[in-house]
Amino acid sequence: MKLQSLNNGYAIRALSPKPNCSAELKLPATVRSCAQEQDLRGQSVAIVGLGKSGRAAARLALARGASVFAFDQNPNLRLLEKDPLFKKQYDGIGGLKTILGEFDEELLNNADRVVVSPGVPLQNYGLSSLLQSGKQVMSELDFAAEILPKSVKILAVTGTNGKSTVVTFAGQMLSHFGIKTFVGGNLGNPLSEAAFQCLQPPSSKPKFKVAVVEVSSYQMEIPSKYFCPSVAVVLNLTPDHLERHGTMRDYALTKCRLFFHMTGAKLGLLCFGNQYLDEAIIEGLNELNLAWIGAIPGVKIDMETKIASFEVPALGVNSQLQLGAMKTMGGHNFHNAAVAALSVVGLNVGVDVEAIGPCIEKLRAPPHRMQIVCKDIHGVTWVDDSKATNVEATYAGLMGLKKQKSVVLLGGLAKVLDGQECNGFERLIEPLKYQRCVITFGSSGMLIKKTLSDNGLSIPCIRAVNLKEAVNWARSMAEHGDSIVLSPGCASFDEFRNFEHRGMFFQDLAFAYHLVTTGLINGDLHLYRYASDSVPQRVLEVHAHSESCRAVRFINNGQAILTGSPDCSILATDVETGATIARLDEAHGSAVNKLINLTESTVASGDDEGCIKVWDTRQQSCCNTFKAHEEYISDMTFAADSMKLLGTSGDGTLSVCNLRRNKVQAQSEFSEEELLSVVIMKNGRKVVCSSHIGNLLLYSWGSFKDCSDRFVDLSPNSVDVLLKLDEDRLITGSETGLISLVGILPNRVIQPIAEHSEYPVEGLAFSHDKKFLGSIAHDQMLKLWDMDELLQGSTKPSKPQAAVEDSDSDDMDMDINPPKSNKGTKRKNASKDRVSGSSNDFFADLQMEG
Known part of the structure; x- marks a missing residue:
């Protein structure tokens, strides 16, 4: 029995790139692969972008026997040839060459395949033209999935907000049952690291049974050929990354590519009632078990009783899960835990809903997601939600704080919205009315303050220059029993390297005592x-x-x-x-x-x-x-x-x-x-x-x-x-x-x-x-x-x-x-x-x- 989907009759659009016939690239034999599987021996692979994903893809390509050259526009990066990690793993067959700063178009065009890191837009390096020409251009995610053992089941999670937490919760649940699990993707270790581990001797048995993978929209820009999850989840969709995707429609289509190779008994979970996602899923859905987050068939949550109800007839699931024992902060984490539980059950690895109950109280959210940092000597609790880089994430966090007065810190670099004149912060008026005060900071601090004031904010709002000054104001405003909550609703790049850097800076400031x-x-x-x-x-x-x-x-x-x-x-x-x-x-x-x-x-x-x-x-x-x-x-x-x-x-x-x-x-x-x-x-x-x-x-x-x-x-x-x-x-x-x-x-x-x-x-x-x-x-x-x-x-x-x-x-x-x-x-x-x-x-x- 299949679940009712939006449209079972539409065929998937052709997503696979055409075969390429590029010329052979000869590179100096400076690095040798020690892997057993050499499926790319004699081929050349270009790695574009040498962040964490690109470096992992380069290691994997070498392990597969390929000649590798790696591009990055940052001229200050260390050459991979001089990286001890590469030196220790390889010593001679298969070439490795790093090109920093300048772009070598000929090398890129002559590669047998091109692997693109998620941080590199397709407009760079002529990648979009290469893809349209039929060159085998693929994401790091797809490159890893190609070599991953077929016995490894993939649980893939995407969405604007909450994906890191759902992935973390699912990994913790699987570990609770002793199931060997890789947790990574956009969170932590790239999937190429998992594939690399599977190639290392002894490789008679897979290193893990399940790969729980966080997937960003950037990782799905290039249509996949090999990445096909057993369970795929799209948690939500709100305006974000539109400076790269352009419109909400294109953003939704990119997210829904997660489902487009899934058929048969595989489970897809989609948030209920999102117009953009409903339209996107119609365009390329095969027949699969499609269930809903927030409706039946699927999972619904009663926030009063903290009970999640699951009903998925195709999986034989009809039960409830008590979530009240959770110790993580924020009401949205009840939803995250419920989705993680249904996803794990959908993997068909011998875990049912009832068995998950005892591990609910052991779930711990990843750092910088409504993370309780400390309780200071004045009785004030410090909460780090630096991962809230958009308004919707901040809204979700604040909705879980209605029972406790908080000083809320908003600011940083506000994100672009799809064709809207507002910046979205007016949506926070409702949850903010329960709080002690708001302090805005950073390059968008003045804009945020004006938006809140113009839309009738009823609590004090103070403008600070930077996060340090905002924290000083927060100390003076917070009373015994309050919380000081960093939930910025903005990107961090005006003052920090990333949201982790911002969160750690906030935590350092929290420890005045x-x-x-x-x-x-x-x-x-x-x-x-x-x-x-x-x-x-x-x-x-x-x-x-x-x-x-x-x-x-x-x-x-x-x-x-x-x-x-x-x-x-x-x-x-x-x-x-x-x-x-x-x-x-x-x-x-x-x-x-x-x-x-x-x-x-x-x-x-x-x-x-x-x-x-x-x-x-x-x-x-x-x-x-x-x-x-x-x-x-x-x-x-x-x-x-x-x-x-x-x-x-x-x-x-x-x-x-x-x-x-x-x-x-x-x-x-x-x-x-x-x-x-x-x-x-x-x-x-x-x-x-x-x-x-x-x-x-x-x-x-x-x-x-x-x-x-x-x-x-x-x-x-x-x-x-x-x-x-x-x-x-x-x-x-x-x-x-x-x-x-x-x-x-x-x-x-x-x-x-x-x-x-x-x-x-x-x-x-x-x-x-x-x-x-x-x-x-x-x-x-x-x-x-x-x-x-x-x-x-x-x-x-x-x-x-x-x-x-x-x-x-x-x-x-x-x-x-x-x-x-x-x-x-x-x-x-x-x-x-x-x-x-x-x-x-x-x-x-x-x-x-x-």
């Missing part, structure tokens, strides 16, 4: 708020563990604190309430000695027996386990670009764990020196370790067997802590209590910069902006130092900006991912046993947030 957390040897966890002009104030005290609290980390963008203990448990604690979020009672087989952040959703832990584990904080599950060392893990650091986790140990070795391959990839030779701390320096070329006899051992990246250099006699005593300041300098904390600034290659002590006390320094960490340095030692004191004063050049150790005395202290944390020290079982426990129960209790670790 910072957090520092400490773990104590009696198992307690303390949280302090601090500022440059006041003594830190304790705001939270929790008894976290039955034994010492050895390691602490902020996670979930500072909304939770992760702690580890000799009782073998790992605990996640809510920053605002002190409530337990999750506890793993037997996380390790021995004392948990170290925690570090890896990505937004993964952390690593190390124990006293040399075991390292990697954890998914969303799933609360272990991803990887490495028996890396014979003795305690003293420190770890993470190289995100290569996904390698480095660890040091009391056994005198440095280990390199490959998270992609789930194995210990390298280990240094045994040293008689206990290695206590580790940092990566010199733009990833050097790894520096400190030892218990005061030396620094330097390893060259990739040559970990033995150190390449030693900095001897740095200190007559143990150097317990290393903290990276920049690529050439680090800060050390020694057993004597001295904190020093040290240069690496050339190796030199630049100067002592502070003296914590006569007791050993146990931890160092920066605030997120590096304005403050935090230190802890065996003297019961947490000290905060002003970095500007420390680096002024005085040869005398500085005095702390602020200090707090605490008892029974064992650990501290200040930043999302600072290196910090936790000496291992032999030396560390000896110190603790000596002072436990006495008046000389001490910190052992620290972390700062904000």
Whole structure:
């Protein structure tokens, strides 16, 4: 049984380009593909645009055996031939040539096929003419889909707003059921990266079962030949990107190309009641299961009861899903979750609506989408909705804020509307009437303010020059219990690189008051708020563990604190309430000695027996386990670009764990020196370790067997802590209590910069902006130092900006991912046993947030 569609009788327009007969291109054999499938051997591929998608397409083309030349109009980009990522993967067959700045028409015309990045309009480089001439011009998306295994089901999501969130939710749901899933496209990793992974040995089985792909209208400008989703979703359509698409009709036609190759049992979801989409879908719809978002057959949501009702007869679906347990902010996310759920069910991978219920409360929206940043000391909640780059996205976010007064920040670079004299902000009058006030900013700030005022805005509206000034106004206007919400309704390019840059800038401004957390040897966890002009104030005290609290980390963008203990448990604690979020009672087989952040959703832990584990904080599950060392893990650091986790140990070795391959990839030779701390320096070329006899051992990246250099006699005593300041300098904390600034290659002590006390320094960490340095030692004191004063050049150790005395202290944390020290079982426990129960209790670790 097929669902009723708008028109089952219309045939699809011919979208495939004609075969081409271009001349062979000869390029220098500088790069060799290591892939097993060489379907493009002997062919040449031109990659136009070297952003993230273009670079991924270039890697894929080389892996498929093609000769590649890559174009970009930016003359300042690095040549792909000099990119380590390409050098590591390939070494000779198949040419690679990068052309920057100038356009070489002959090379482009002679290519067998041309792959266009989404950021490149077809008007550039004569691409439109090439496409019309029959040249094989294709999108990065279609180029990847051509080689993707047919067994991989594709869930494709497009629409003006909400697509990133729906894709993220769908990926989280599939992961909840243990289904191997690639999540990417316009969000995060390009689809070419998924195809590349599938070509890598061993390739007998696909690397994943489902690819959840966010698709932008730019990616669909060139009609696809191979990209054919199993489930396709068009969430909505409102004016956006019209400077490129021209009219709403053309914009809708581009979006609906997502359905044009789908037939049979495949599911299409279309928002109900949009005239442009209704007309576009008629022009090229095959017979498929078409269902509606907001009508039956399809999914409807009762916002009062927070219940989604699904009815899709062709799929045998007739059930309901309770969404009330969702923790993400904004009423529009109930719709996003419901659409994600029906999309996952439509994939026919063994998941039904009822099974999805338990994972609803675990759903987390991607960053900068109504993201709760923090709640400050004045009781004001800061919300980052920087992804709202058009009025409709802002409207959706504001509609979920009716029950809470907010100061709303609107501004940036307003977008073009289709043949309209207004800018669209008059639509916000209704949801804004519930809010505290509006502050406009940026290049369109005056225009937005005038539009709102002319259309009867009933709340105060203030004009600020830029986002920083807007935030200052917001602080003065917000009251206890309010929210400050950045939901700009505009593009970011007047002041920022992109919406992510704008969102991070806003988050930095939100943390005017910072957090520092400490773990104590009696198992307690303390949280302090601090500022440059006041003594830190304790705001939270929790008894976290039955034994010492050895390691602490902020996670979930500072909304939770992760702690580890000799009782073998790992605990996640809510920053605002002190409530337990999750506890793993037997996380390790021995004392948990170290925690570090890896990505937004993964952390690593190390124990006293040399075991390292990697954890998914969303799933609360272990991803990887490495028996890396014979003795305690003293420190770890993470190289995100290569996904390698480095660890040091009391056994005198440095280990390199490959998270992609789930194995210990390298280990240094045994040293008689206990290695206590580790940092990566010199733009990833050097790894520096400190030892218990005061030396620094330097390893060259990739040559970990033995150190390449030693900095001897740095200190007559143990150097317990290393903290990276920049690529050439680090800060050390020694057993004597001295904190020093040290240069690496050339190796030199630049100067002592502070003296914590006569007791050993146990931890160092920066605030997120590096304005403050935090230190802890065996003297019961947490000290905060002003970095500007420390680096002024005085040869005398500085005095702390602020200090707090605490008892029974064992650990501290200040930043999302600072290196910090936790000496291992032999030396560390000896110190603790000596002072436990006495008046000389001490910190052992620290972390700062904000």
